[in-house]
Every structure is written in structure tokens, then in C-alpha cells.
Amino acid sequence: MAVLALDTSAAVAVSLVDEDGARLASRTSDERRRHAxxxxxxxxxxxxxxxxxxxxxxxxxxxxxxxxxxxLRVGLVTARTLALTIGVPVLGVPSLDALAVxxxxxxxxxxxAEILATSDARRKEVYWARYxxxxxxxPHGVPVVERLAGPDVDRAGFVAQAQLAAPDxxxxxxxxxxxxxxxxxxxxxxxxxxxxLVPDATVLARLALVRREADEEQPAEPLYLRRxxxxxxxxxxxxxxxxxxxxxxxxxxxx
Amino acid sequence: xxxxxVLGIETSCxxxxxxxxxxxxxxxxxVASSMEEHARYGGIIPEVASRAHLEAMIPTIQKAxxxxxxxxxxxxxxAVTAGPGLVGPLTIGASAAKALSIGLNKPLYGVNHVIxxxxxxxxxxxxxxxxxxxxxxxxxxxxxxxxxxxxxDVTELGSTLDDAAxxxxxxxxxxxxxxxxxxxxxxxxxREGDPTAIRFPRGLTAAKDQAKHAYDFSFSGLKxxxxxxxxxxxxxxxxxxxxxxxxxxxxxxxxxxxxxxxxACHKHGVxxxxxxxxxxxxxxxxxxxxxxxAEAGIDLRIPPIRYCTDNGAMIAALGSAVVRAGVAPxxxxxxxxxxxxxxxxxx
Ligand SMILES: Nc1ncnc2c1ncn2[C@@H]1O[C@H](COP(=O)(O)OP(=O)(O)O)[C@@H](O)[C@H]1O
Ligand SMILES: [Mg+2]
Numbered sequence: 001m002a003v004l005a006l007d008t009s010a011a012v013a014v015s016l017v018d019e020d021g022a023r024l025a026s027r028t029s030d031e032r033r034r035h036a037x038x039x040x041x042x043x044x045x046x047x048x049x050x051x052x053x054x055x056x057x058x059x060x061x062x063x064x065x066x067x068x069x070x071x072l073r074v075g076l077v078t079a080r081t082l083a084l085t086i087g088v089p090v091l092g093v094p095s096l097d098a099l100a101v102x103x104x105x106x107x108x109x110x111x112x113a114e115i116l117a118t119s120d121a122r123r124k125e126v127y128w129a130r131y132x133x134x135x136x137x138x139p140h141g142v143p144v145v146e147r148l149a150g151p152d153v154d155r156a157g158f159v160a161q162a163q164l165a166a167p168d169x170x171x172x173x174x175x176x177x178x179x180x181x182x183x184x185x186x187x188x189x190x191x192x193x194x195x196x197l198v199p200d201a202t203v204l205a206r207l208a209l210v211r212r213e214a215d216e217e218q219p220a221e222p223l224y225l226r227r228x229x230x231x232x233x234x235x236x237x238x239x240x241x242x243x244x245x246x247x248x249x250x251x252x253x254x255x
Numbered sequence: 256x257x258x259x260x261v262l263g264i265e266t267s268c269x270x271x272x273x274x275x276x277x278x279x280x281x282x283x284x285x286v287a288s289s290m291e292e293h294a295r296y297g298g299i300i301p302e303v304a305s306r307a308h309l310e311a312m313i314p315t316i317q318k319a320x321x322x323x324x325x326x327x328x329x330x331x332x333x334a335v336t337a338g339p340g341l342v343g344p345l346t347i348g349a350s351a352a353k354a355l356s357i358g359l360n361k362p363l364y365g366v367n368h369v370i371x372x373x374x375x376x377x378x379x380x381x382x383x384x385x386x387x388x389x390x391x392x393x394x395x396x397x398x399x400x401x402x403x404x405x406x407x408d409v410t411e412l413g414s415t416l417d418d419a420a421x422x423x424x425x426x427x428x429x430x431x432x433x434x435x436x437x438x439x440x441x442x443x444x445x446r447e448g449d450p451t452a453i454r455f456p457r458g459l460t461a462a463k464d465q466a467k468h469a470y471d472f473s474f475s476g477l478k479x480x481x482x483x484x485x486x487x488x489x490x491x492x493x494x495x496x497x498x499x500x501x502x503x504x505x506x507x508x509x510x511x512x513x514x515x516x517x518x519a520c521h522k523h524g525v526x527x528x529x530x531x532x533x534x535x536x537x538x539x540x541x542x543x544x545x546x547x548x549a550e551a552g553i554d555l556r557i558p559p560i561r562y563c564t565d566n567g568a569m570i571a572a573l574g575s576a577v578v579r580a581g582v583a584p585x586x587x588x589x590x591x592x593x594x595x596x597x598x599x600x601x602x
Contacts, residue, residue: 034590036346036349036350036590037588037589037590039350039353040350040353040354040356040357040587040588041586041587041588043357044357044587047357054358054360069302069305069306069343070305070342070343070346073305073306073309073347073350074346074350076309077308077309077312077347077351077354078350078351078353078354079354080312080313080354081312081316081350081351081354081355081358082354082357082358084313084317084327085327085354085355085357085358085359086358222306222309224306228300228302228306229300229302230296230300230302230303
């Protein structure tokens with residue numbers, strides 16, 4: 001029996017783990033604008049590589065973002081539909097949680113250390129959330145972190161001011177910055193050397209397993225954090241639509 | 256052997272449609288719409304539609320299966336709209352269909368939405384004859400297709416160069432201060448007006464247009480003419496005879512659509528015409544098409560309106576046709592194509 005996890009919050013990441021969280025197969029694709037094309041073939045590949053039939057899955061896990069909308073929805077609708085098809089639960093894990101957890105292992109962070117996890121929100125903004133390390137190693141070898149603030153979406157400069165102005169953590173250090181959102185704004189958000197940049201689907205799967213055992217709710221609901229761009233008839237849109245193709249004009253319905 | 260059971264998914268615009276078709280028999284057609292949300296904005300907002308599709312997808316699949324008392328394991332193939340349409344909404348349906356295909360280990364067929372609008376008629380009126388004409392008219396499309404084989408051979412004779420027929424009605428509706436979408440309201444007013452009261456222009460019907468645009472349409476000039484006419488009246492402080500304006504406008508649209516379509520039937524020796532798409536609800540078009548087809552000896556097929564608006568049935572119907580024709584399934588990496596050519600039946 002196995003658990004399939006997929007994350008489309010940044011690029012595309014797919015992983016298949018066994019019930020203990022050991023990785024059976026995984027794939028990633030760096031496609032940022034073609035999630036819908038890349039995801040399904042990667043799912044088929046990991047299942048084939050591990051010799052697991054869809055009926056051998058006990059859950060499907062999806063990264064819930066926050067993330068640009070169209071890519072995020074590809075992962076969620078795929079996970080929900082696949083789970084429905086095989087009759088198993090769909091579990092949602094915030095993608096930034098997976099990034100923070102991975103930072104603990106990758107960077108050898110100790111309890112009390114804090115993490116500022118970021119991703120690219122486009123439009124000159126980042127998605128971010130701040131975490132504290134509770135334990136370097138928990139069940140299934142998964143580090144335990146606690147979310148202190150976020151997830152939210154803001155300009156990098158604003159996030160830096162609010163989160164990195166003074167060393168206010170328990171250990172007297174600044175939060176460690178991770179994630180590719182920060183990579184775009186090095187002047188505000190200096191990313192730690194060797195920091196993870198995108199969520200790893202294997203970590204996502206393990207987090208879901210830990211939370212499933214703890215009987216936590218894991219809603220597979222998208223973290224959009226932004227409202228859709230809408231405008232009154234006859235007025236110009238207020239901005240480009242993030243990741244969702246073109247905004248049509250007021251009467252621009254397409255069949 | 257029973258014919259294959261095809262599940263069809265449609266998400267090209269604001270309707271989430273899921274249907275089951277076996278052969279030419281419709282078992283169930285479930286649909287959820289986000290139209291009410293869009294009405295507030297006077298048009299479809301792609302992001303609002305996309306969010307609604309994500310939320311509606313699973314409940315709509317479950318409703319279709321439940322109402323038809325069909326288990327997912329009975330499905331033989333999955334068909335989905337691959338285009339044309341709005342990218343965000345199309346992506347939801349395509350992703351769901353791919354997940355079904357993987358989970359059920361059944362073939363996937365990405366199909367053309369506009370051709371689906373023509374194909375749905377087979378569920379109502381039975382198989383199309385060897386060669387038929389199809390006029391697909393909606394809020395997003397006005398296209399004239401020659402159908403030699405709905406699964407493998409469709410030729411686009413013409414399309415609108417600017418506004419679609421329904422879109423033109425919606426714009427005129429707004430001009431006359433009617434609620435969105437204005438089409439049905441303009442239709443209602445037109446029924447009580449004099450269609451000969453004002454002579455509005457017929458786009459692309461001049462002799463010089465015959466060479467390149469014999470079967471193309473253009474409605475934006477017509478819409479502008481209506482706007483100018485209304486403006487001139489308003490400026491002169493005169494009341495607007497809305498019924499006559501609506502009737503004369505609707506007459507111009509129906510006249511061009513039917514005249515060009517029937518000319519194409521004559522030219523290509525076709526004696527069956529299918530009209531599909533949400534705008535086929537329009538009474539002026541229905542009336543004129545019925546009259547002119549009767550005169551020309553053309554068998555007119557317009558499915559009931561619930562088949563004409565966007566729905567899963569049209570996609571399942573086309574899926575069923577291509578499966579039966581032995582067309583190769585789509586691969587799992589097919590993209591969605593917002594401007595899919597109307598000659599592309601499957602991808
Ligand atoms: N009776 C009618 N008369 C004129 N236009 C109509 C009528 N009924 C629907 N419409 C128009 O048809 C379009 C809706 O058709 P549909 O196939 O649902 O369109 P879409 O291309 O937007 O998906 C709208 O533009 C609507 O105003
Ligand atoms: Mg349509």
C-alpha cells in the first residue's frame with residue numbers, strides 16, 4: 001500500500017511513498033506554465049516505476065499552496081479526482097509547510113530556530129510563512145515545526161521589514177530564509193546557502209502521514225490568499241491575472 | 256456487445272458539465288454553473304469561473320454517477336473539452352479527465368468544444384447523414400462547419416471575424432440597458448417589434464466580400480450601427496422604440512446567419528442542417544431558419560435548448576463518436592488550446 005503526493009505550487013513534484021514514508025519513486029519537472037501537461041504523465045511514471053496500481057493507494061496528497069492559481073488548481077483537481085476514482089481520502093498539506101520541514105533537515109536547524117519560507121507570488125510579491133523548529137526529528141523521521149505567522153502574500157521589502165528587522169527569535173538569530181520566492185529579491189530576503197527552494201513531494205507525503213496518524217484535519221482546499229481580479233463593466237482590469245490566462249473584457253465570454 | 260460507455264467533461268467557460276453517453280444514448284447530464292456570480296460583473300471573469308470549476312468538479316461527477324446509477328468502474332472512456340475556451344477553466348476539466356483516465360486505466364480523448372455543439376444533435380435526432388452542415392452559434396462562437404464525418408472529417412467554411420452572435424446580442428442588450436446576459440431579453444423585446452422598422456447593415460454580404468468571406472460573419476459593424484442609431488435618437492431628445500430596435504437588429508443577425516448557411520448548403524449539395532450552441536435558443540433565428548430551410552428543402556435539426564448550451568452531453572457525445580470511429584486516444588500530456596482550430600476534432 002502506498003501514498004501518492006503531488007505539489008504544483010511552484011514546479012511539478014510527484015512522489016510515491018510507502019505507509020512508513022519511505023520513498024518508492026519520485027519525479028519533478030521544472031515546467032512553471034505547463035503544470036496541466038506535465039503532471040499526469042509524471043504520476044503514471046512513478047506508479048509504473050514502483051509497480052503500484054492506482055488501487056494500491058491509500059491516500060492522495062496535494063500541496064495546497066499558497067501558489068499562483070492555475071498551477072495550484074491542477075494539483076488539487078488531479079488529487080481530488082484521482083482520490084474519488086479509487087475511493088480513498090484526499091489530504092491537503094500547505095506547500096510552505098513542506099518547505100520549512102525540509103529546511104530543518106537540509107540545514108541542520110535545531111529547536112528554537114526559526115524559518116521564513118517563501119515562494120513566488122508573481123506581481124512583485126512573495127507568499128510567505130514563518131515557522132519555529134520544535135524538534136529536529138519526529139515520527140517518520142519528519143522534523144516538527146510550528147507555524148508562527150502566515151501564510152500571507154506581500155512585497156518582499158515589507159516581509160523583510162516585518163520578519164527580519166531584528167533577531168527576535170528564541171535563539172537570538174534571524175529567521176533562516178528559504179524558498180525560491182526569496183531568491184527573486186536577494187536585496188530584501190537573503191536566502192541561506194543550501195536552502196531548499198521548492199517543496200519536495202516526498203516531504204509533503206510524510207507530513208500527511210504524520211498528520212493522518214495524529215487525526216488532524218487536512219483539507220485539500222487551495223490557499224489562494226488573493227481575490228480574483230474583477231472589474232465593473234466598462235472599466236479596465238486592475239492588474240494582470242496571475243497564472244490564469246487572460247482576463248477577458250467585461251463581455252468577453254468565450255464558449 | 257454493448258457500445259462503450261463514455262464520460263464527458265466540459266469546462267470551457269462557466270459551466271461545469273459531466274455526462275454519460277452510451278452510443279447515441281444520453282444516460283445523464285449534470286451541470287453546475289457559476290453564471291450568477293458573473294452576472295454581477297457583466298461578463299465572465301475567468302478566475303471566478305476557474306475557482307468555481309474546481310469546487311464543482313467532484314460534486315458534479317458524483318451527481319452524474321448517482322443519477323445514472325453508474326459505478327465509475329463501468330466507464331470505458333473519458334472525453335474532455337481540450338479547447339477552444341478559457342485556459343483556466345479548460346485546465347480544470349482536462350486535469351480531472353486525466354486523473355480519471357489514470358485512476359480507471361481507461362483511454363482519454365481530448366475533443367473540440369465547438370464540434371461537440373454539432374455532435375450533440377446525434378443524441379436527439381440520431382446519426383448525422385453522410386454530409387451535413389452545422390451552424391454553431393453561442394456567446395463565444397459563430398461558425399459554419401461542413402461535417403463529412405463528425406469523428407474524423409470537419410471543414411470550417413466560415414466563422415465570425417469579430418463578435419459572436421450571442422455576444423452581439425449581449426452588447427446590444429447592454430446598450431438598451433437590459434440585464435446581463437442581454438441576449439434573451441433582446442429576443443423577448445424583438446418578438447413585439449417590427450423587424451422592418453430600421454434597416455440595419457448585413458455584415459460581409461456585399462459582392463466584394465463573396466470571394467474571401469462568403470461564409471464568414473461580422474457583427475461588430477451591426478452593433479455599432481445600432482449604437483449610433485440609438486445615440487442619434489437620444490441626442491435628438493427622442494424616445495427609443497426598443498421593441499423595433501431589437502426586432503430590426505435580431506432580423507439582421509438571423510438574416511445573415513441563415514442566408515449564408517443556406518447558400519453553403521446549396522453550394523456543397525447538403526440537405527441537412529444542424530444548429531447548435533446557446534444562441535440557437537434565439538426565436539428570430541429559429542423562425543427564419545425553419546422558414547428558409549423548408550423553402551430550400553433542407554432538413555433542419557435544432558436540439559432542445561438544454562442540449563445547446565454548454566454541457567457535458569455534447570462532449571460525451573463526441574467522445575462516443577470518436578471511440579466508435581476507432582480514433583486513437585489522446586496522450587496524458589495533451590495541452591488545452593484556447594483557440595483550437597475548428598478542424599481539429601481530437602488532440
Ligand atoms: N433567446 C436568445 N436570444 C438571443 N441570444 C441568446 C438567447 N439565449 C441565449 N442567448 C445568448 O447566447 C449566449 C449563451 O450561449 P452559450 O452557448 O451558453 O454561450 P457561451 O458561448 O457564452 O458559452 C449568450 O450570449 C446569450 O445572451
Ligand atoms: Mg459553447
